[in-house]
Amino acid sequence: MYQPRKLSRTEFVPVRHLQYHVRQWGESDAAQPPLVLVHGWMDVSASWQFVVDAMRTDRWIIAPDWRGFGLTRADGPPPDNYWFPDYLADLDILLDHYTGDRVVDLVGHSMGGNAAMIYSGVRPQRIRRLVNLEGFGMPETRPAQAPGRYAQWIDEVKALHRGENTLKAYASADGVAQRLMKTNPRLPGDKADWLARQWAAPNAQGQWEILGEAAHKIVSAQLYRLDETLEIYRRITAPVLSVTASDDSLSLWWKNTFTLAQYKERIRSVPNLLSADVRDAGHMMHHDQPEELARLLENFLQIPG
Helix, strand or coil: CCCCCCCCEEEEEEECCEEEEEEEECCCCCCCCCEEEECCCCCCHHHHHHHHHHCCCCCCEEEECCCCECCCEECCCCCCCCCHHHHHHHHHHHHHHHCCCCCEEEEEECHHHHHHHHHHHHCHHHEEEEEEECCCCCCCCCHHHHHHHHHHHHHHHHHHHCCCCCCCEECCHHHHHHHHHHHCCCCCHHHHHHHHHHHEEECCCCCEEECECHHHHCCCCCCCCHHHHHHHHHCCCCCEEEEEECCCHHHHHHCCCCCHHHHHHHHCCCCCEEEEEECCCCCCHHHHCHHHHHHHHHHHHCCCC
C-alpha cells in the first residue's frame, strides 16, 4: 500500500450547522501565503496526498472535505439536495477561520475548480494565485429548459426519499480499490488501496460505503447561466493557471454537447490567464501524474509579485 511521505493532521471546524473536516500539511509561514486545495465531486481531501508528497517546497496546506463528502457532515439529518452557492459560503467561512485577512493561493479540481473560479470572482481580494484543474463548468442552458429541469429535480428528490439513487456499497476495501482502478486505469494498485480507505469506510454491517451523500447525485434545480459565469470570470484579479489533461474528458461526458474548445473559449474571459497541459493523464490528473502536476503548481505559485 502507498505510504505517504508527508503526514497530515485533521480537525473539525463548525461551519453553518456542519462539522467541517479539514486536513492540513505543514505549518503557518509568514513568508508564504497559505495554499488551499479543494477537491472535486465524490472525492475527498486526502486525494491530494500524492501531489503534496511530490512537492519540493514545504507549504502550509489546507484541504477541506466539502459538505456531504468525506467526513464533513451535518449536525442533524443530511440534506436531500445540495446547492452550489453553499460551497462558496463554506469556503469563505473556512478562510475566515484559518487565514483571516491573509491572501491565499487557491487550487481546485473539477467541481472544486468550478467553486474556486466563482469564489475568486466574488472575493477577488482574498486570492493571490488561482489554479483551475479541469473545473470546466457545465453545458450552456436555455430558459426553455427550466420547466423540465424543475420537474426532474422534484422527481429525483422524491426518489431519494423512497430509498432510490443510493450509492453502491462494497464487500471490502479491496472492492473499493478495484472500482477506483476500473474508473481510472492509470491508477496503480498501491495508490488505489490507500485511496480506498480514505474514500470509503465500513458501515455497521461491515460493508464499505462511499464517503459521499447520495443527494449529490440530484440534478440542480437551477439552470447553468453562462452569462453569469463569464461576468464572474471577468472579476477575477489573481493570475490564473488553467490546467487540462491530455485525455479529453468533456467529449466522453457530454458527447460533444460541451467541448474542450468551448471551455477554452470561456476561460479566455479571465483577465490574467496562463494555460498548461498534463501529459498521459485523465481527469484525475492529481492521481495520474502527481509529480508533473506538483512542478506546474510550484512553478506557477512561486511567481513573485
